[in-house]
Amino acid sequence: xxxxxxxxxxxxxxxxxxxxxxxxxxxxxxxxxxxxxxxxxxxxxxxxxxxxxxxxxxxxxxxxxxxxxxxxxxxxxxxxxxxxxxxxxxxxxxxxxxxxxxxxxxxxxxxxxxxxxxxxxxxxxxxxxxxxxxxxxxxxxxxxxxxxxxxxxxxxxxxxxxxxxxxxxxxxxxxxxxxxxxxxxxxxxxxxxxxxxxxxxxxxxxxxxxxxxxxxxxxxxxxxxxxxxxxxxxxxxxxxxxx
Amino acid sequence: xxxxxxxxxxxxxxxxxxxxxxxxxxxxxxxxxxxxxxxxxxxxxxxxxxxxxxxxxxxxxxxxxxxxxxxxxxxxxxxxxxxxxxxxxxxxxxxxxxxxxxxxxxxxxxxxxxxxxxxxxxxxxxxxxxxxxxxxxxxxxxxxxxxxxxxxxxxxxxxxxxxxxxxxxxxxxxxxxxxxxxxxxxxxxxxxxxxxxxxxxxxxxxxxxxxxxxxxxxxxxxxxxxxxxxxxxxxxxxxxxxxxxxxxxxxxxxxxxxxxxxxxxx
Numbered sequence: 001x002x003x004x005x006x007x008x009x010x011x012x013x014x015x016x017x018x019x020x021x022x023x024x025x026x027x028x029x030x031x032x033x034x035x036x037x038x039x040x041x042x043x044x045x046x047x048x049x050x051x052x053x054x055x056x057x058x059x060x061x062x063x064x065x066x067x068x069x070x071x072x073x074x075x076x077x078x079x080x081x082x083x084x085x086x087x088x089x090x091x092x093x094x095x096x097x098x099x100x101x102x103x104x105x106x107x108x109x110x111x112x113x114x115x116x117x118x119x120x121x122x123x124x125x126x127x128x129x130x131x132x133x134x135x136x137x138x139x140x141x142x143x144x145x146x147x148x149x150x151x152x153x154x155x156x157x158x159x160x161x162x163x164x165x166x167x168x169x170x171x172x173x174x175x176x177x178x179x180x181x182x183x184x185x186x187x188x189x190x191x192x193x194x195x196x197x198x199x200x201x202x203x204x205x206x207x208x209x210x211x212x213x214x215x216x217x218x219x220x221x222x223x224x225x226x227x228x229x230x231x232x233x234x235x236x237x238x239x240x241x242x243x
Numbered sequence: 244x245x246x247x248x249x250x251x252x253x254x255x256x257x258x259x260x261x262x263x264x265x266x267x268x269x270x271x272x273x274x275x276x277x278x279x280x281x282x283x284x285x286x287x288x289x290x291x292x293x294x295x296x297x298x299x300x301x302x303x304x305x306x307x308x309x310x311x312x313x314x315x316x317x318x319x320x321x322x323x324x325x326x327x328x329x330x331x332x333x334x335x336x337x338x339x340x341x342x343x344x345x346x347x348x349x350x351x352x353x354x355x356x357x358x359x360x361x362x363x364x365x366x367x368x369x370x371x372x373x374x375x376x377x378x379x380x381x382x383x384x385x386x387x388x389x390x391x392x393x394x395x396x397x398x399x400x401x402x403x404x405x406x407x408x409x410x411x412x413x414x415x416x417x418x419x420x421x422x423x424x425x426x427x428x429x430x431x432x433x434x435x436x437x438x439x440x441x442x443x444x445x446x447x448x449x450x451x452x453x454x455x456x457x458x459x460x461x462x463x464x465x466x467x468x469x470x471x472x473x474x475x476x477x478x479x480x481x482x483x484x485x486x487x488x489x490x491x492x493x494x495x496x497x498x499x500x501x502x503x504x505x506x507x508x509x
Contacts, residue, residue, distance in 0.1 A: 055405045084405040095273055097398065098454045105395035109406035113392030113413070141453060161406060 005069040007033045007165055007197040008054055013063035015049055023049045025221050027063075033164075036191050036198040038205040038228075041218040050218055051169055051201045055084060067165065081109055083158030083196075085168040096141035099153045103128055106160030128159040132186065148179025155186070166190070167199045172207055180207035187211065244478050253364040253431065253474055253484070256372050259379035260428045260440070261470030265448075265462035266386055267420045268441030272449070273397045279316060279418075280438030282331045283425045286312030286338035288434050290426075291359050292345030301359060302374065302426060305434075309422035312338060317418040321411060362433035362485030364474060375427045382420050389416065394455060431470070433485035440466060443492035450499040465495050 008031040015024045024046045031037050041047045052058040053065045056072035065072040068080045083106065106128070107121045117125070129138050132152040142150055151171055158166055166187075172180045188211040191198055200208055205215060209228045217224035217231075224231065244250050271279050290308025294301030312334050319330035346352055358366050386393065395403045396413045404410045421441070428437045444465035445458070452458035473488030480487075 057401060057404065082405055084402050086399060086402050095449055095455050095458045096452050101394070101455045102398065105391070105398055105403075106406075108391060108395050108403065108408050111391075113389055113395075113408060115388060115391075117391070139454070 004033060006030045006066070007035065007068060008199065009064075009066040009069075010050070010053065010060075011064045011066070013053060013060045013065055015046075015053060015058060016061050022061075022220070024053075024218070027218070027222055029216060029222060029225070031197060031199065033068075033197055034191065034195045035214065036187065036200070036208075036212045038200045038202065038208055038212045038215045039218060040202060040205045040215055041223075043203055045219040047201050047203075047218045048169060051167060051199065054199065055082060055167060080165070081161050081163045083161050083163030083166045085154050085158045085166070085171055087170050087173060096143065098139050098141055099129060099134055099145070099156070100125065100138045102142055102153055103156045103160050106157035109161040124162065125160050128156040129153075131159060131190075132156045146176075146179070147174040148176060148182070151175050151179065151183065152186070155183075159190070163196055165197045165199070167201070169201050170203070171200070172202055172204060184208045184211050244475065249365055249367065250474075250478060252367040252369065252372050254471060256367050256375045257431050257470040257474050257488075258467060259375050260424075260431050261467040262463050263379045263382055263466075264424050264428055264432075264437065264440040265444040265466035266383060266459070267417070267424045268445045269459050269462050270393055270397055270417045271421060272442055272445040274417075276331075277442045277446075278328075278331060278438065279313075279421055280425060280441040282316065282335035282338070283309045283312055283422055284429070284434040284437050285335050285342065287422075287425050287429060288342035288359070289338045289345060291356070291429075291434070292342045292349060295349040295356075296345055302371070302430070305359075305429060306423065306426035308338070309425045310419055313418035313422040314415065317414055321414070358433075359429055360433050360435050361483050362429070362431050362436065362488075364431070364477060364484045367430055371430055375430075378423055378427050382423055385416065385420065389413065393417065431474075431484060432488055436485040436489045439489040440469070440492060443489065443496050444469060447492070447496040447499040450496070450503040465492065469495060 008029065010027050010029040013024060013027045014022055016022045027050065039047045039050060049058065053060055054067060054072055059073050067082070070080060103125050104117060107117060107125060111117065111121055129135055132155050134149060134152055134156065137145060137149065142153055145153065171183060175183065184207045187198055187200070187208065190196055200212065212228060214226060215224065215228050215231060216222055268280065271277055287305040287309040290305035291301040293308065294304035297304070316330050316334050319333070346356060392408055392413055395408060396410050400410055424441065425437050428440065432440050445462045447465050448458045448461035452461050469492040470488050473491040474484055476482060476491070477484040477487040
């Protein structure tokens, strides 16, 4: 029997933005297909850098970063499709862009940049909007939506690429507690229905603590990697309680 | 007014410019790089000077200079060593300084030069019209074909990179389109005012539009309207065309802002 290719594999990865000043050192991490992993840790601890290495936006100074067995910096291709949810603040620009327009941009990875979307692509976009429960607001400008709804629109954008890996960067920033809870439920549902692998990067993981398989704490290196239940008590996020 | 050959040429050329400038400007404004057109105008000025010095078409040399300037700005910006506004300042001032030195060397500090700086409706030739038509339609077609990729890059450059979109190449396309717009527009609007026509219709449209597509469409409509009404006003009231066109565009912005403010209160 063949071993399953991991969705994400960091092999003894080190990274420095400036020579000698390491943000991450000797990080090894394996995420299996379909796993839901929260990457947490203090600000400045290197968790966003870790995500950027997985996304191929940075190249390891040492070691290797593989996504579905291919170097992460290789151009997306084959069966590897990454749905990436950047920090929301980056996306609210000057123009009144609608939910549907934002979600449509998520369709670029499978279709390429040439010409208009075909009807099948528009269907996928519509379904992605439906999945996150925004059909009624599909043609509303993004900036007229609440923080939680904007977050859902961006998740729909990530889903429109029909991703095999969903990567979320600080998805709860500026989102109220109730929307954070429903975000956790939505992600769990996506993982179950689509079998998508989820990397959830945040300094607070209370919203997903009860649905993730593993929590990886990063502070220059991996300082904890295991189920949420194994975390030392002080690490739990007191703002969320679950029966 | 339409009996006159020079006005027909000016209006036809102006129509292309009025559609093209905001269509390209749209991507600059949404990228918060509204002033790139201005910097490129200054570089184009150096190009015009080179044209005079060598005795060849100033439009052609301006086009080459603006393209080189646009690529330089893009290169400095993406290398990350120079902040966007500093890259702009560097290219901008080098361009204008080189222009002043070269123009003076060519002994061309005269009325001819003013046509390029502030635009003129009397001097558009049939050849100019053909050049503007071919380059303008080519540029607009490029935007239409690459629209989705350009929009995605503008909305989320990093996310687009992750999705495998050739972001660097698309940014170069926008930079070259901006340079091309400056070169083909300077006959009508003038080097010093072309950037305004790339920016004002877009920010006016931003105030009243309801989607990205409607912003894009309204920007072009405002650009076209500003050029055609500005040129007509300039003809009847004997005003400089570039300035008149830009004042009409600024008026459109004021109206749109006031309109959207009123609409929000109701």
